[in-house]
Amino acid sequence: MAVCTLVDETGYVRQSVQSVEECTGYVLVSPAEYHATADTFAPTSSGVASAFMWGFGAVVVVGYLSAYAVGVAKQVINKL
Structure with missing residues (x-):
């Protein structure tokens, strides 16, 4: 499951309460999601x-x- 994260003022990565669709920071994906996406778009x-x-x-x-x-x-x- 993808998670929205933000970098706070101290430089730490914190999970955000925003949904993935509305995320303004970084979206972290699971290894399974990453491999599925990479396999789909691999040449x-x-x-x-x-x-x-x-x-x-x-x-x-x-x-x-x-x-x-x-x-x-x-x-x-x-x-x-």
């Missing part, structure tokens, strides 16, 4: 591979389109 190998391929593909496509535009401009200039 998978397929997700990392997909992101790499999309990023690499975008660089190749943008590079090709840029080079094509430069080639067309070069041909137009040579015809003048």
Whole structure:
């Protein structure tokens, strides 16, 4: 169960009476909640591979389109 905590004027961490939704300090979670959250948002190998391929593909496509535009401009200039 998550608990709202605040740091008091002496520097100690104290449990607050605020609910977690209204907490203005720190929210402490149990180890089970932490692991559940970390496991949910942990990157998978397929997700990392997909992101790499999309990023690499975008660089190749943008590079090709840029080079094509430069080639067309070069041909137009040579015809003048």
